[in-house]
Amino acid sequence: MTSYKVMMLAYHSDPSMIYGKETGGMNVYVLELSKALAKQGHSIDIFTRQIDSKSKPVKIANNVRLIPIPAGPYVHVSKHKLHLYVKDFVQGIRKFMRSDNVYYDIIHCHYYLSGLAGLSMKKSLSSAPLLMTFHTLGMMKNLVARHSLEKETQYRIEAETHLSKRANHIIALSDKDRDYIQYLYDVPKNKISVISPGVDTKIFRPINKMTAKQAIGADFHHKLILFVGRIEPLKGIDSLFYALKILFVQNPKLKKKVCLWIVGGDITQQKSLWSEELKKLEKLRYLLGLQTQVVFVGQKPQNKLPFYYNASEMLVMPSHYETFGIVALEALSCGIPVISTHVSGISRLAEDSKDLYIIPANSPIDLADQMAKILTDTTKYKKIRHILIRQSKHNISWDFVARHVAAVYAAFFSTAVDKLVAK
Amino acid sequence: MTSYKVMMLAYHSDPSMIYGKETGGMNVYVLELSKALAKQGHSIDIFTRQIDSKSKPVKIANNVRLIPIPAGPYVHVSKHKLHLYVKDFVQGIRKFMRSDNVYYDIIHCHYYLSGLAGLSMKKSLSSAPLLMTFHTLGMMKNLVARHSLEKETQYRIEAETHLSKRANHIIALSDKDRDYIQYLYDVPKNKISVISPGVDTKIFRPINKMTAKQAIGADFHHKLILFVGRIEPLKGIDSLFYALKILFVQNPKLKKKVCLWIVGGDITQQKSLWSEELKKLEKLRYLLGLQTQVVFVGQKPQNKLPFYYNASEMLVMPSHYETFGIVALEALSCGIPVISTHVSGISRLAEDSKDLYIIPANSPIDLADQMAKILTDTTKYKKIRHILIRQSKHNISWDFVARHVAAVYAAFFSTAVDKLVAK
Known part of the structure; x- marks a missing residue:
């Protein structure tokens, strides 16, 4: 060669x-x-x-x-x-x-x-x-x-x-x-x-959920919804906040059980120095009464991400535009279901993967519906994670x-x- | 009473x-x-x-x-x-x-x-x-x-x-x-x-297409795509421009036949006094090479609108958010097919009306596909316009x-x- x-x-x-x-x-x-x-x-x-x-x-x-x-x-x-x-x-x-x-x-x-x-x-x-x-x-x-x-x-x-x-x-x-x-x-x-x-399937692999939760300091009793990405308007995080609010109005019992973790964005500095988008989201968190249900985790190095994925019930990618959406592939590689908007490049995988759910962008009601389905589908977490086998088949x-x-x-x-x- | x-x-x-x-x-x-x-x-x-x-x-x-x-x-x-x-x-x-x-x-x-x-x-x-x-x-x-x-x-x-x-x-x-x-x-x-x-079905009613075209000064040989509404970012007109460009790349023959008319916005003043959004769209029109295929018609009084609807092949409502979308009802009442995004209130009528097509917001490729379908569906314009009968049934x-x-x-x-x- x-x-x-x-x-x-x-x-x-x-x-x-x-x-x-x-x-x-x-x-x-x-x-x-x-x-x-x-x-x-x-x-x-x-x-x-x-x-x-x-x-x-x-x-x-x-x-x-x-x-x-x-x-x-x-x-x-x-x-x-x-x-x-x-x-x-x-x-x-x-x-x-x-x-x-x-x-x-x-x-x-x-x-x-x-x-x-x-x-x-x-x-x-x-x-x-x-x-x-x-x-x-x-x-x-x-x-x-x-x-x-x-x-x-x-x-x-x-x-x-x-x-x-x-x-x-x-x-x-x-x-x-x-x-x-x-x-x-x-x-x-x-x-x-x-x-x-x-995707590096050696790094992004299934790990026991409790082990993963312990590694990132998450409450064992909480169900985590995960967002991973830059804190930018086109990532549609506000839409995800709305969806979480809708989820809790529709299923009040979930309010004590479910947390949204936002991985990304520089939260190490004083709040007054936060980016405009992060400040906007912080205001929105309070406006919607999601103070305790939304956690800004900040940026994490690549080798820590597998623990975040594995500790979660799902990854949500609510982007308005995404050339591909590599984090979705990482989550799937960990055996974690992904909700993505129709605008991402990864949306074409939907036909192949039962762990990928596609919703329209900017539609918090559809997003809330889909999150509720995954949270209440108990069989999802009992089934063996076939995902890696499927992935090698798809050559990713x-x-x-x-x-x-x-x-x-x-x-x-x-x-x-x-x-x-x-x- | x-x-x-x-x-x-x-x-x-x-x-x-x-x-x-x-x-x-x-x-x-x-x-x-x-x-x-x-x-x-x-x-x-x-x-x-x-x-x-x-x-x-x-x-x-x-x-x-x-x-x-x-x-x-x-x-x-x-x-x-x-x-x-x-x-x-x-x-x-x-x-x-x-x-x-x-x-x-x-x-x-x-x-x-x-x-x-x-x-x-x-x-x-x-x-x-x-x-x-x-x-x-x-x-x-x-x-x-x-x-x-x-x-x-x-x-x-x-x-x-x-x-x-x-x-x-x-x-x-x-x-x-x-x-x-x-x-x-x-x-x-x-x-x-x-x-x-x-909708006022006495005003918004089917009129002969040629009569309507004559009333608004449209070329008899052109097929008109219509937008009616305020010129605001949330109306998604840029998405419609992208879709038109895509339509022409996919169907080069349509470029000489199809025109997009934008009804709304104050175009009576000098261009330098146009609204920010109108200026942005004017730039985009040139960037996409749609100078002759997109016409800014300006605001028109309510009683002139039926002629615009009836002269057109379709109304497109590419909004990012629309509480209802009354213009869609007006167009349907004239027997004109409507393409609307899933975010409009009117989208629920899709099940009832065969003249209403729903696409995701911000998806110019889907919009172009749908426009192409309507433009090439010749039977659409031969069938008798049953729409008014259907409307009275739906009590609008x-x-x-x-x-x-x-x-x-x-x-x-x-x-x-x-x-x-x-x-």
């Missing part, structure tokens, strides 16, 4: 952060994909913007290096300003390539900002095909954001439109993602491959994902390279 | 505006309900905030008076500031009652601001039951607005919560409306009656609505008045 030297661009978010507090789906995707590609003999350098003056290139697995590149200040920078330092990022990569004497066969960009960096890199690596994974799409974010099209956003959409034309190939994370790229960005269907994310391991991605890479180097790589 | 003297409070929006440009569902509801109640022998005074220094009490039908009351400046005032003048409004009504020597049996309030006025009126009319029709709910608006809970909004939600407790009875416009009032505002189910709006006339509302009024005056009216 041919092995490739891959430049993986993760400009705006450092994938190694999943070992700390940040557990975003994109970071998991980039890191796990890179590791799995490396296991198959490819060599991966992940480039990310340096946010700590002391950080250095580090080997994070055999054949996987994480290389921080100085670009802009050594602090967190708002997404709306990050495009200002893309040029520095590209120059930094070129400098690294010279000093390390390294060349790449493939440029694989994650998120549009990395795409912009990738386009510039083509000047130095003109024979390397440019692959694009958007992760989220500006046009779809706008649809759910309910805000005016700001200048910044217009910039992002124009950049994505440009990248859709210029990239040699696009990897979409789900059928829905593919459809929107195809229809809204005018991309020919054959220029897009759908490759869903995977990262090795499987990496093989598919490598096949996309390989297509550029089989025959008629010039034709394929030509713009 | 007993006849009642009803104080109809429409503080923030003058129902007579439907004869001009404003065609909001609430104005239609208050005016048509009042006229229908009057026909049944009741006597209705509609009080509204005076926005023109010259306007005077006017008889708008037999037994229906519209009485403008000075409260705040004689200009349009932002909804967020209107609560400041509720007190003046109440004093003005008291003054009118003294000079006119009139007393009321019922206080029926529309929208929470009128509810606040109604609560104050109880001091003068302690024996009159207070009836509340919310029309829209602050908590549901917040759910779709994707904004932080601002102070104003918090005020509205608290007011609605207070009114839910203090009103003697609540009239909900749909089953969904009732559910949300019951669950989110903690109102006992038996304190809420569901009475859907009606305003007379039917008024009889139900009067029955709610009557419940307070049958037996045990004191017990019923007691707080």
